[in-house]
Amino acid sequence: MACCGVGARLQKRKRRPLSAGQAEDIGTPSRCxxxxxxxxxxxxxxxxxxxxxRETLIFIHGLAGSSSAWSDHVNGFSSQFNLVLLDLRGHGKSHRYPAFSDYLPSHFSEDIDAVFSDLSISDATLVSHSFGCLVALEYAATRPDRIKKVVFISPRFGAPNRVLLFASWAASVPVKFIGKLLSGSSIPRRLDYKDFPRNTDFNPKRMCGDIANTGLRTYLHCIRHALRLDHERKASLVGCPVLLVHGDADRVFPFAHALHAQKVMPHARLVRVPKANHVVVLTHIDLLHDEIERFVSASV
Known part of the structure; x- marks a missing residue:
């Protein structure tokens, strides 16, 4: 499919952090x-x-983030879809598992399996961002019976990188000795991203907040697994409809990653977002809503 160029405007909406066990009003004035x-x-x-x-959408956030990254998207979809905003294991309000093996891609898939079972979901569309794209990719490749469509936003696609893999392994060595000191927030929580209005790719305040909350241990474990994953082989197994959305000013995973993903999945539709960086889920609310709604509503 041809690549589509799209413009969008920045939206900022107020959110507040959520306490465990509470229901929260989040998003626009309609307050879902x-x-x-x-x-x-x-x-x-x-x-x-x-x-x-109703169709079900399962939203999967990026590395060191949480389901609060999708807060401004809720009201745009809530009147039409059943929504699930997942905190990946080790993130948000989910449990901080200690071991490297706890973050195998298969364990993330088991968690999503549990979501399907516990919420009685028969099938769904996965909407994923950044590291979450790898989780969605793994699940779509291994459980095609449950996935109708997949949205990959700002994905990384490519063969395992040995240099980066070694570097991440070297950085993770101290974790074995001081892991408890690097385990993240003692009370699992979600950050409120309105506290970080400068939505650049490498906003130090946002990145430090995310990593401090999630924990450097979980952060490094996930990076190592991400670098080990053979994205190309997994992507070749995804036969359902695919939407790729990528900013052409992304400095974390440059736009070339989206072009490569489209070569591996030629049936995918690619939306190129001019001048958008890696965190389009925070900066291009309307654009993503329109593209996702159009994609999910289209007949296969």
């Missing part, structure tokens, strides 16, 4: 209420009121 759910006693998520006959 989101309910807290704990899956397998370990994995946290937010959901709206499910209604029969």
């Amino acid at each position: 209420r989101m309910q807290e759910v704990l899956v397998r006693q370990k994995i946290a998520l937010q959901k709206n009121e499910f209604k029969a006959g």
